[in-house]
Amino acid sequence: MDYVNQPDGSTRNGSGKRSELRPAAGEKLIRVVAVSFGLLCVLQAAANVTLRLVLHTQTSDKNVTVDIDKLRRLYADQYFQQGWVYLHPSFYYISSIKKSWQASRDDCLRRGADLVIINTKEEQDFTRQFQRLTWIGLRHKMITHQWTWVDGTPLTKRYWGPGEPNSYGGKEEECVEIRFHETEDSWNDIPCIDQNVWICEKNVTQIIE
């Protein structure tokens, strides 16, 4: 049926059915337009949300990166100013005064560090370059009869000097110093009450790497 060319009089002359059909066609069109518009709105909203999420994620990632860089610089600056030396991945502090092994360790702990633990050849070379009798974070544990690092790990790679450890003259030499600077094997056991300079180590792997 073609309603388009119906004369105006269709309502006037025609049956009630016809006059109902005309608005029905209009309604259909309005409904289609309305639904399409609705769909467009939903799509637009979804697009907005997605875009916002993407932008937000990118921005916050960027912020985190920037903050870590800044933190690294601040952290390093602060340590250098206080006389620490950086040798990847740790900062080291070399004392200018002498103390017993325990007092030296206490000083390191107060600085948020501990006496140096030697895990690599680089660290071993680093510790003997100062040409001083220097405490390291190694001592003999009475209970286990083991040479133990301050973090509780047992000694594996050793750099004992010739004839050391020797508990010289039958004395209790329960702490370790750097003594033989000219050779790679530079360690000496010595009474813990002796006075030496010391090296603190602060591992900063989490922040610097």
Ligand code: MMA
């Ligand atoms: C010192 C003392 C000892 C060390 C010997 C090495 C004289 O004693 O440091 O612990 O073993 O020197 O000659």
Ligand code: CA
């Ligand atoms: Ca000794």
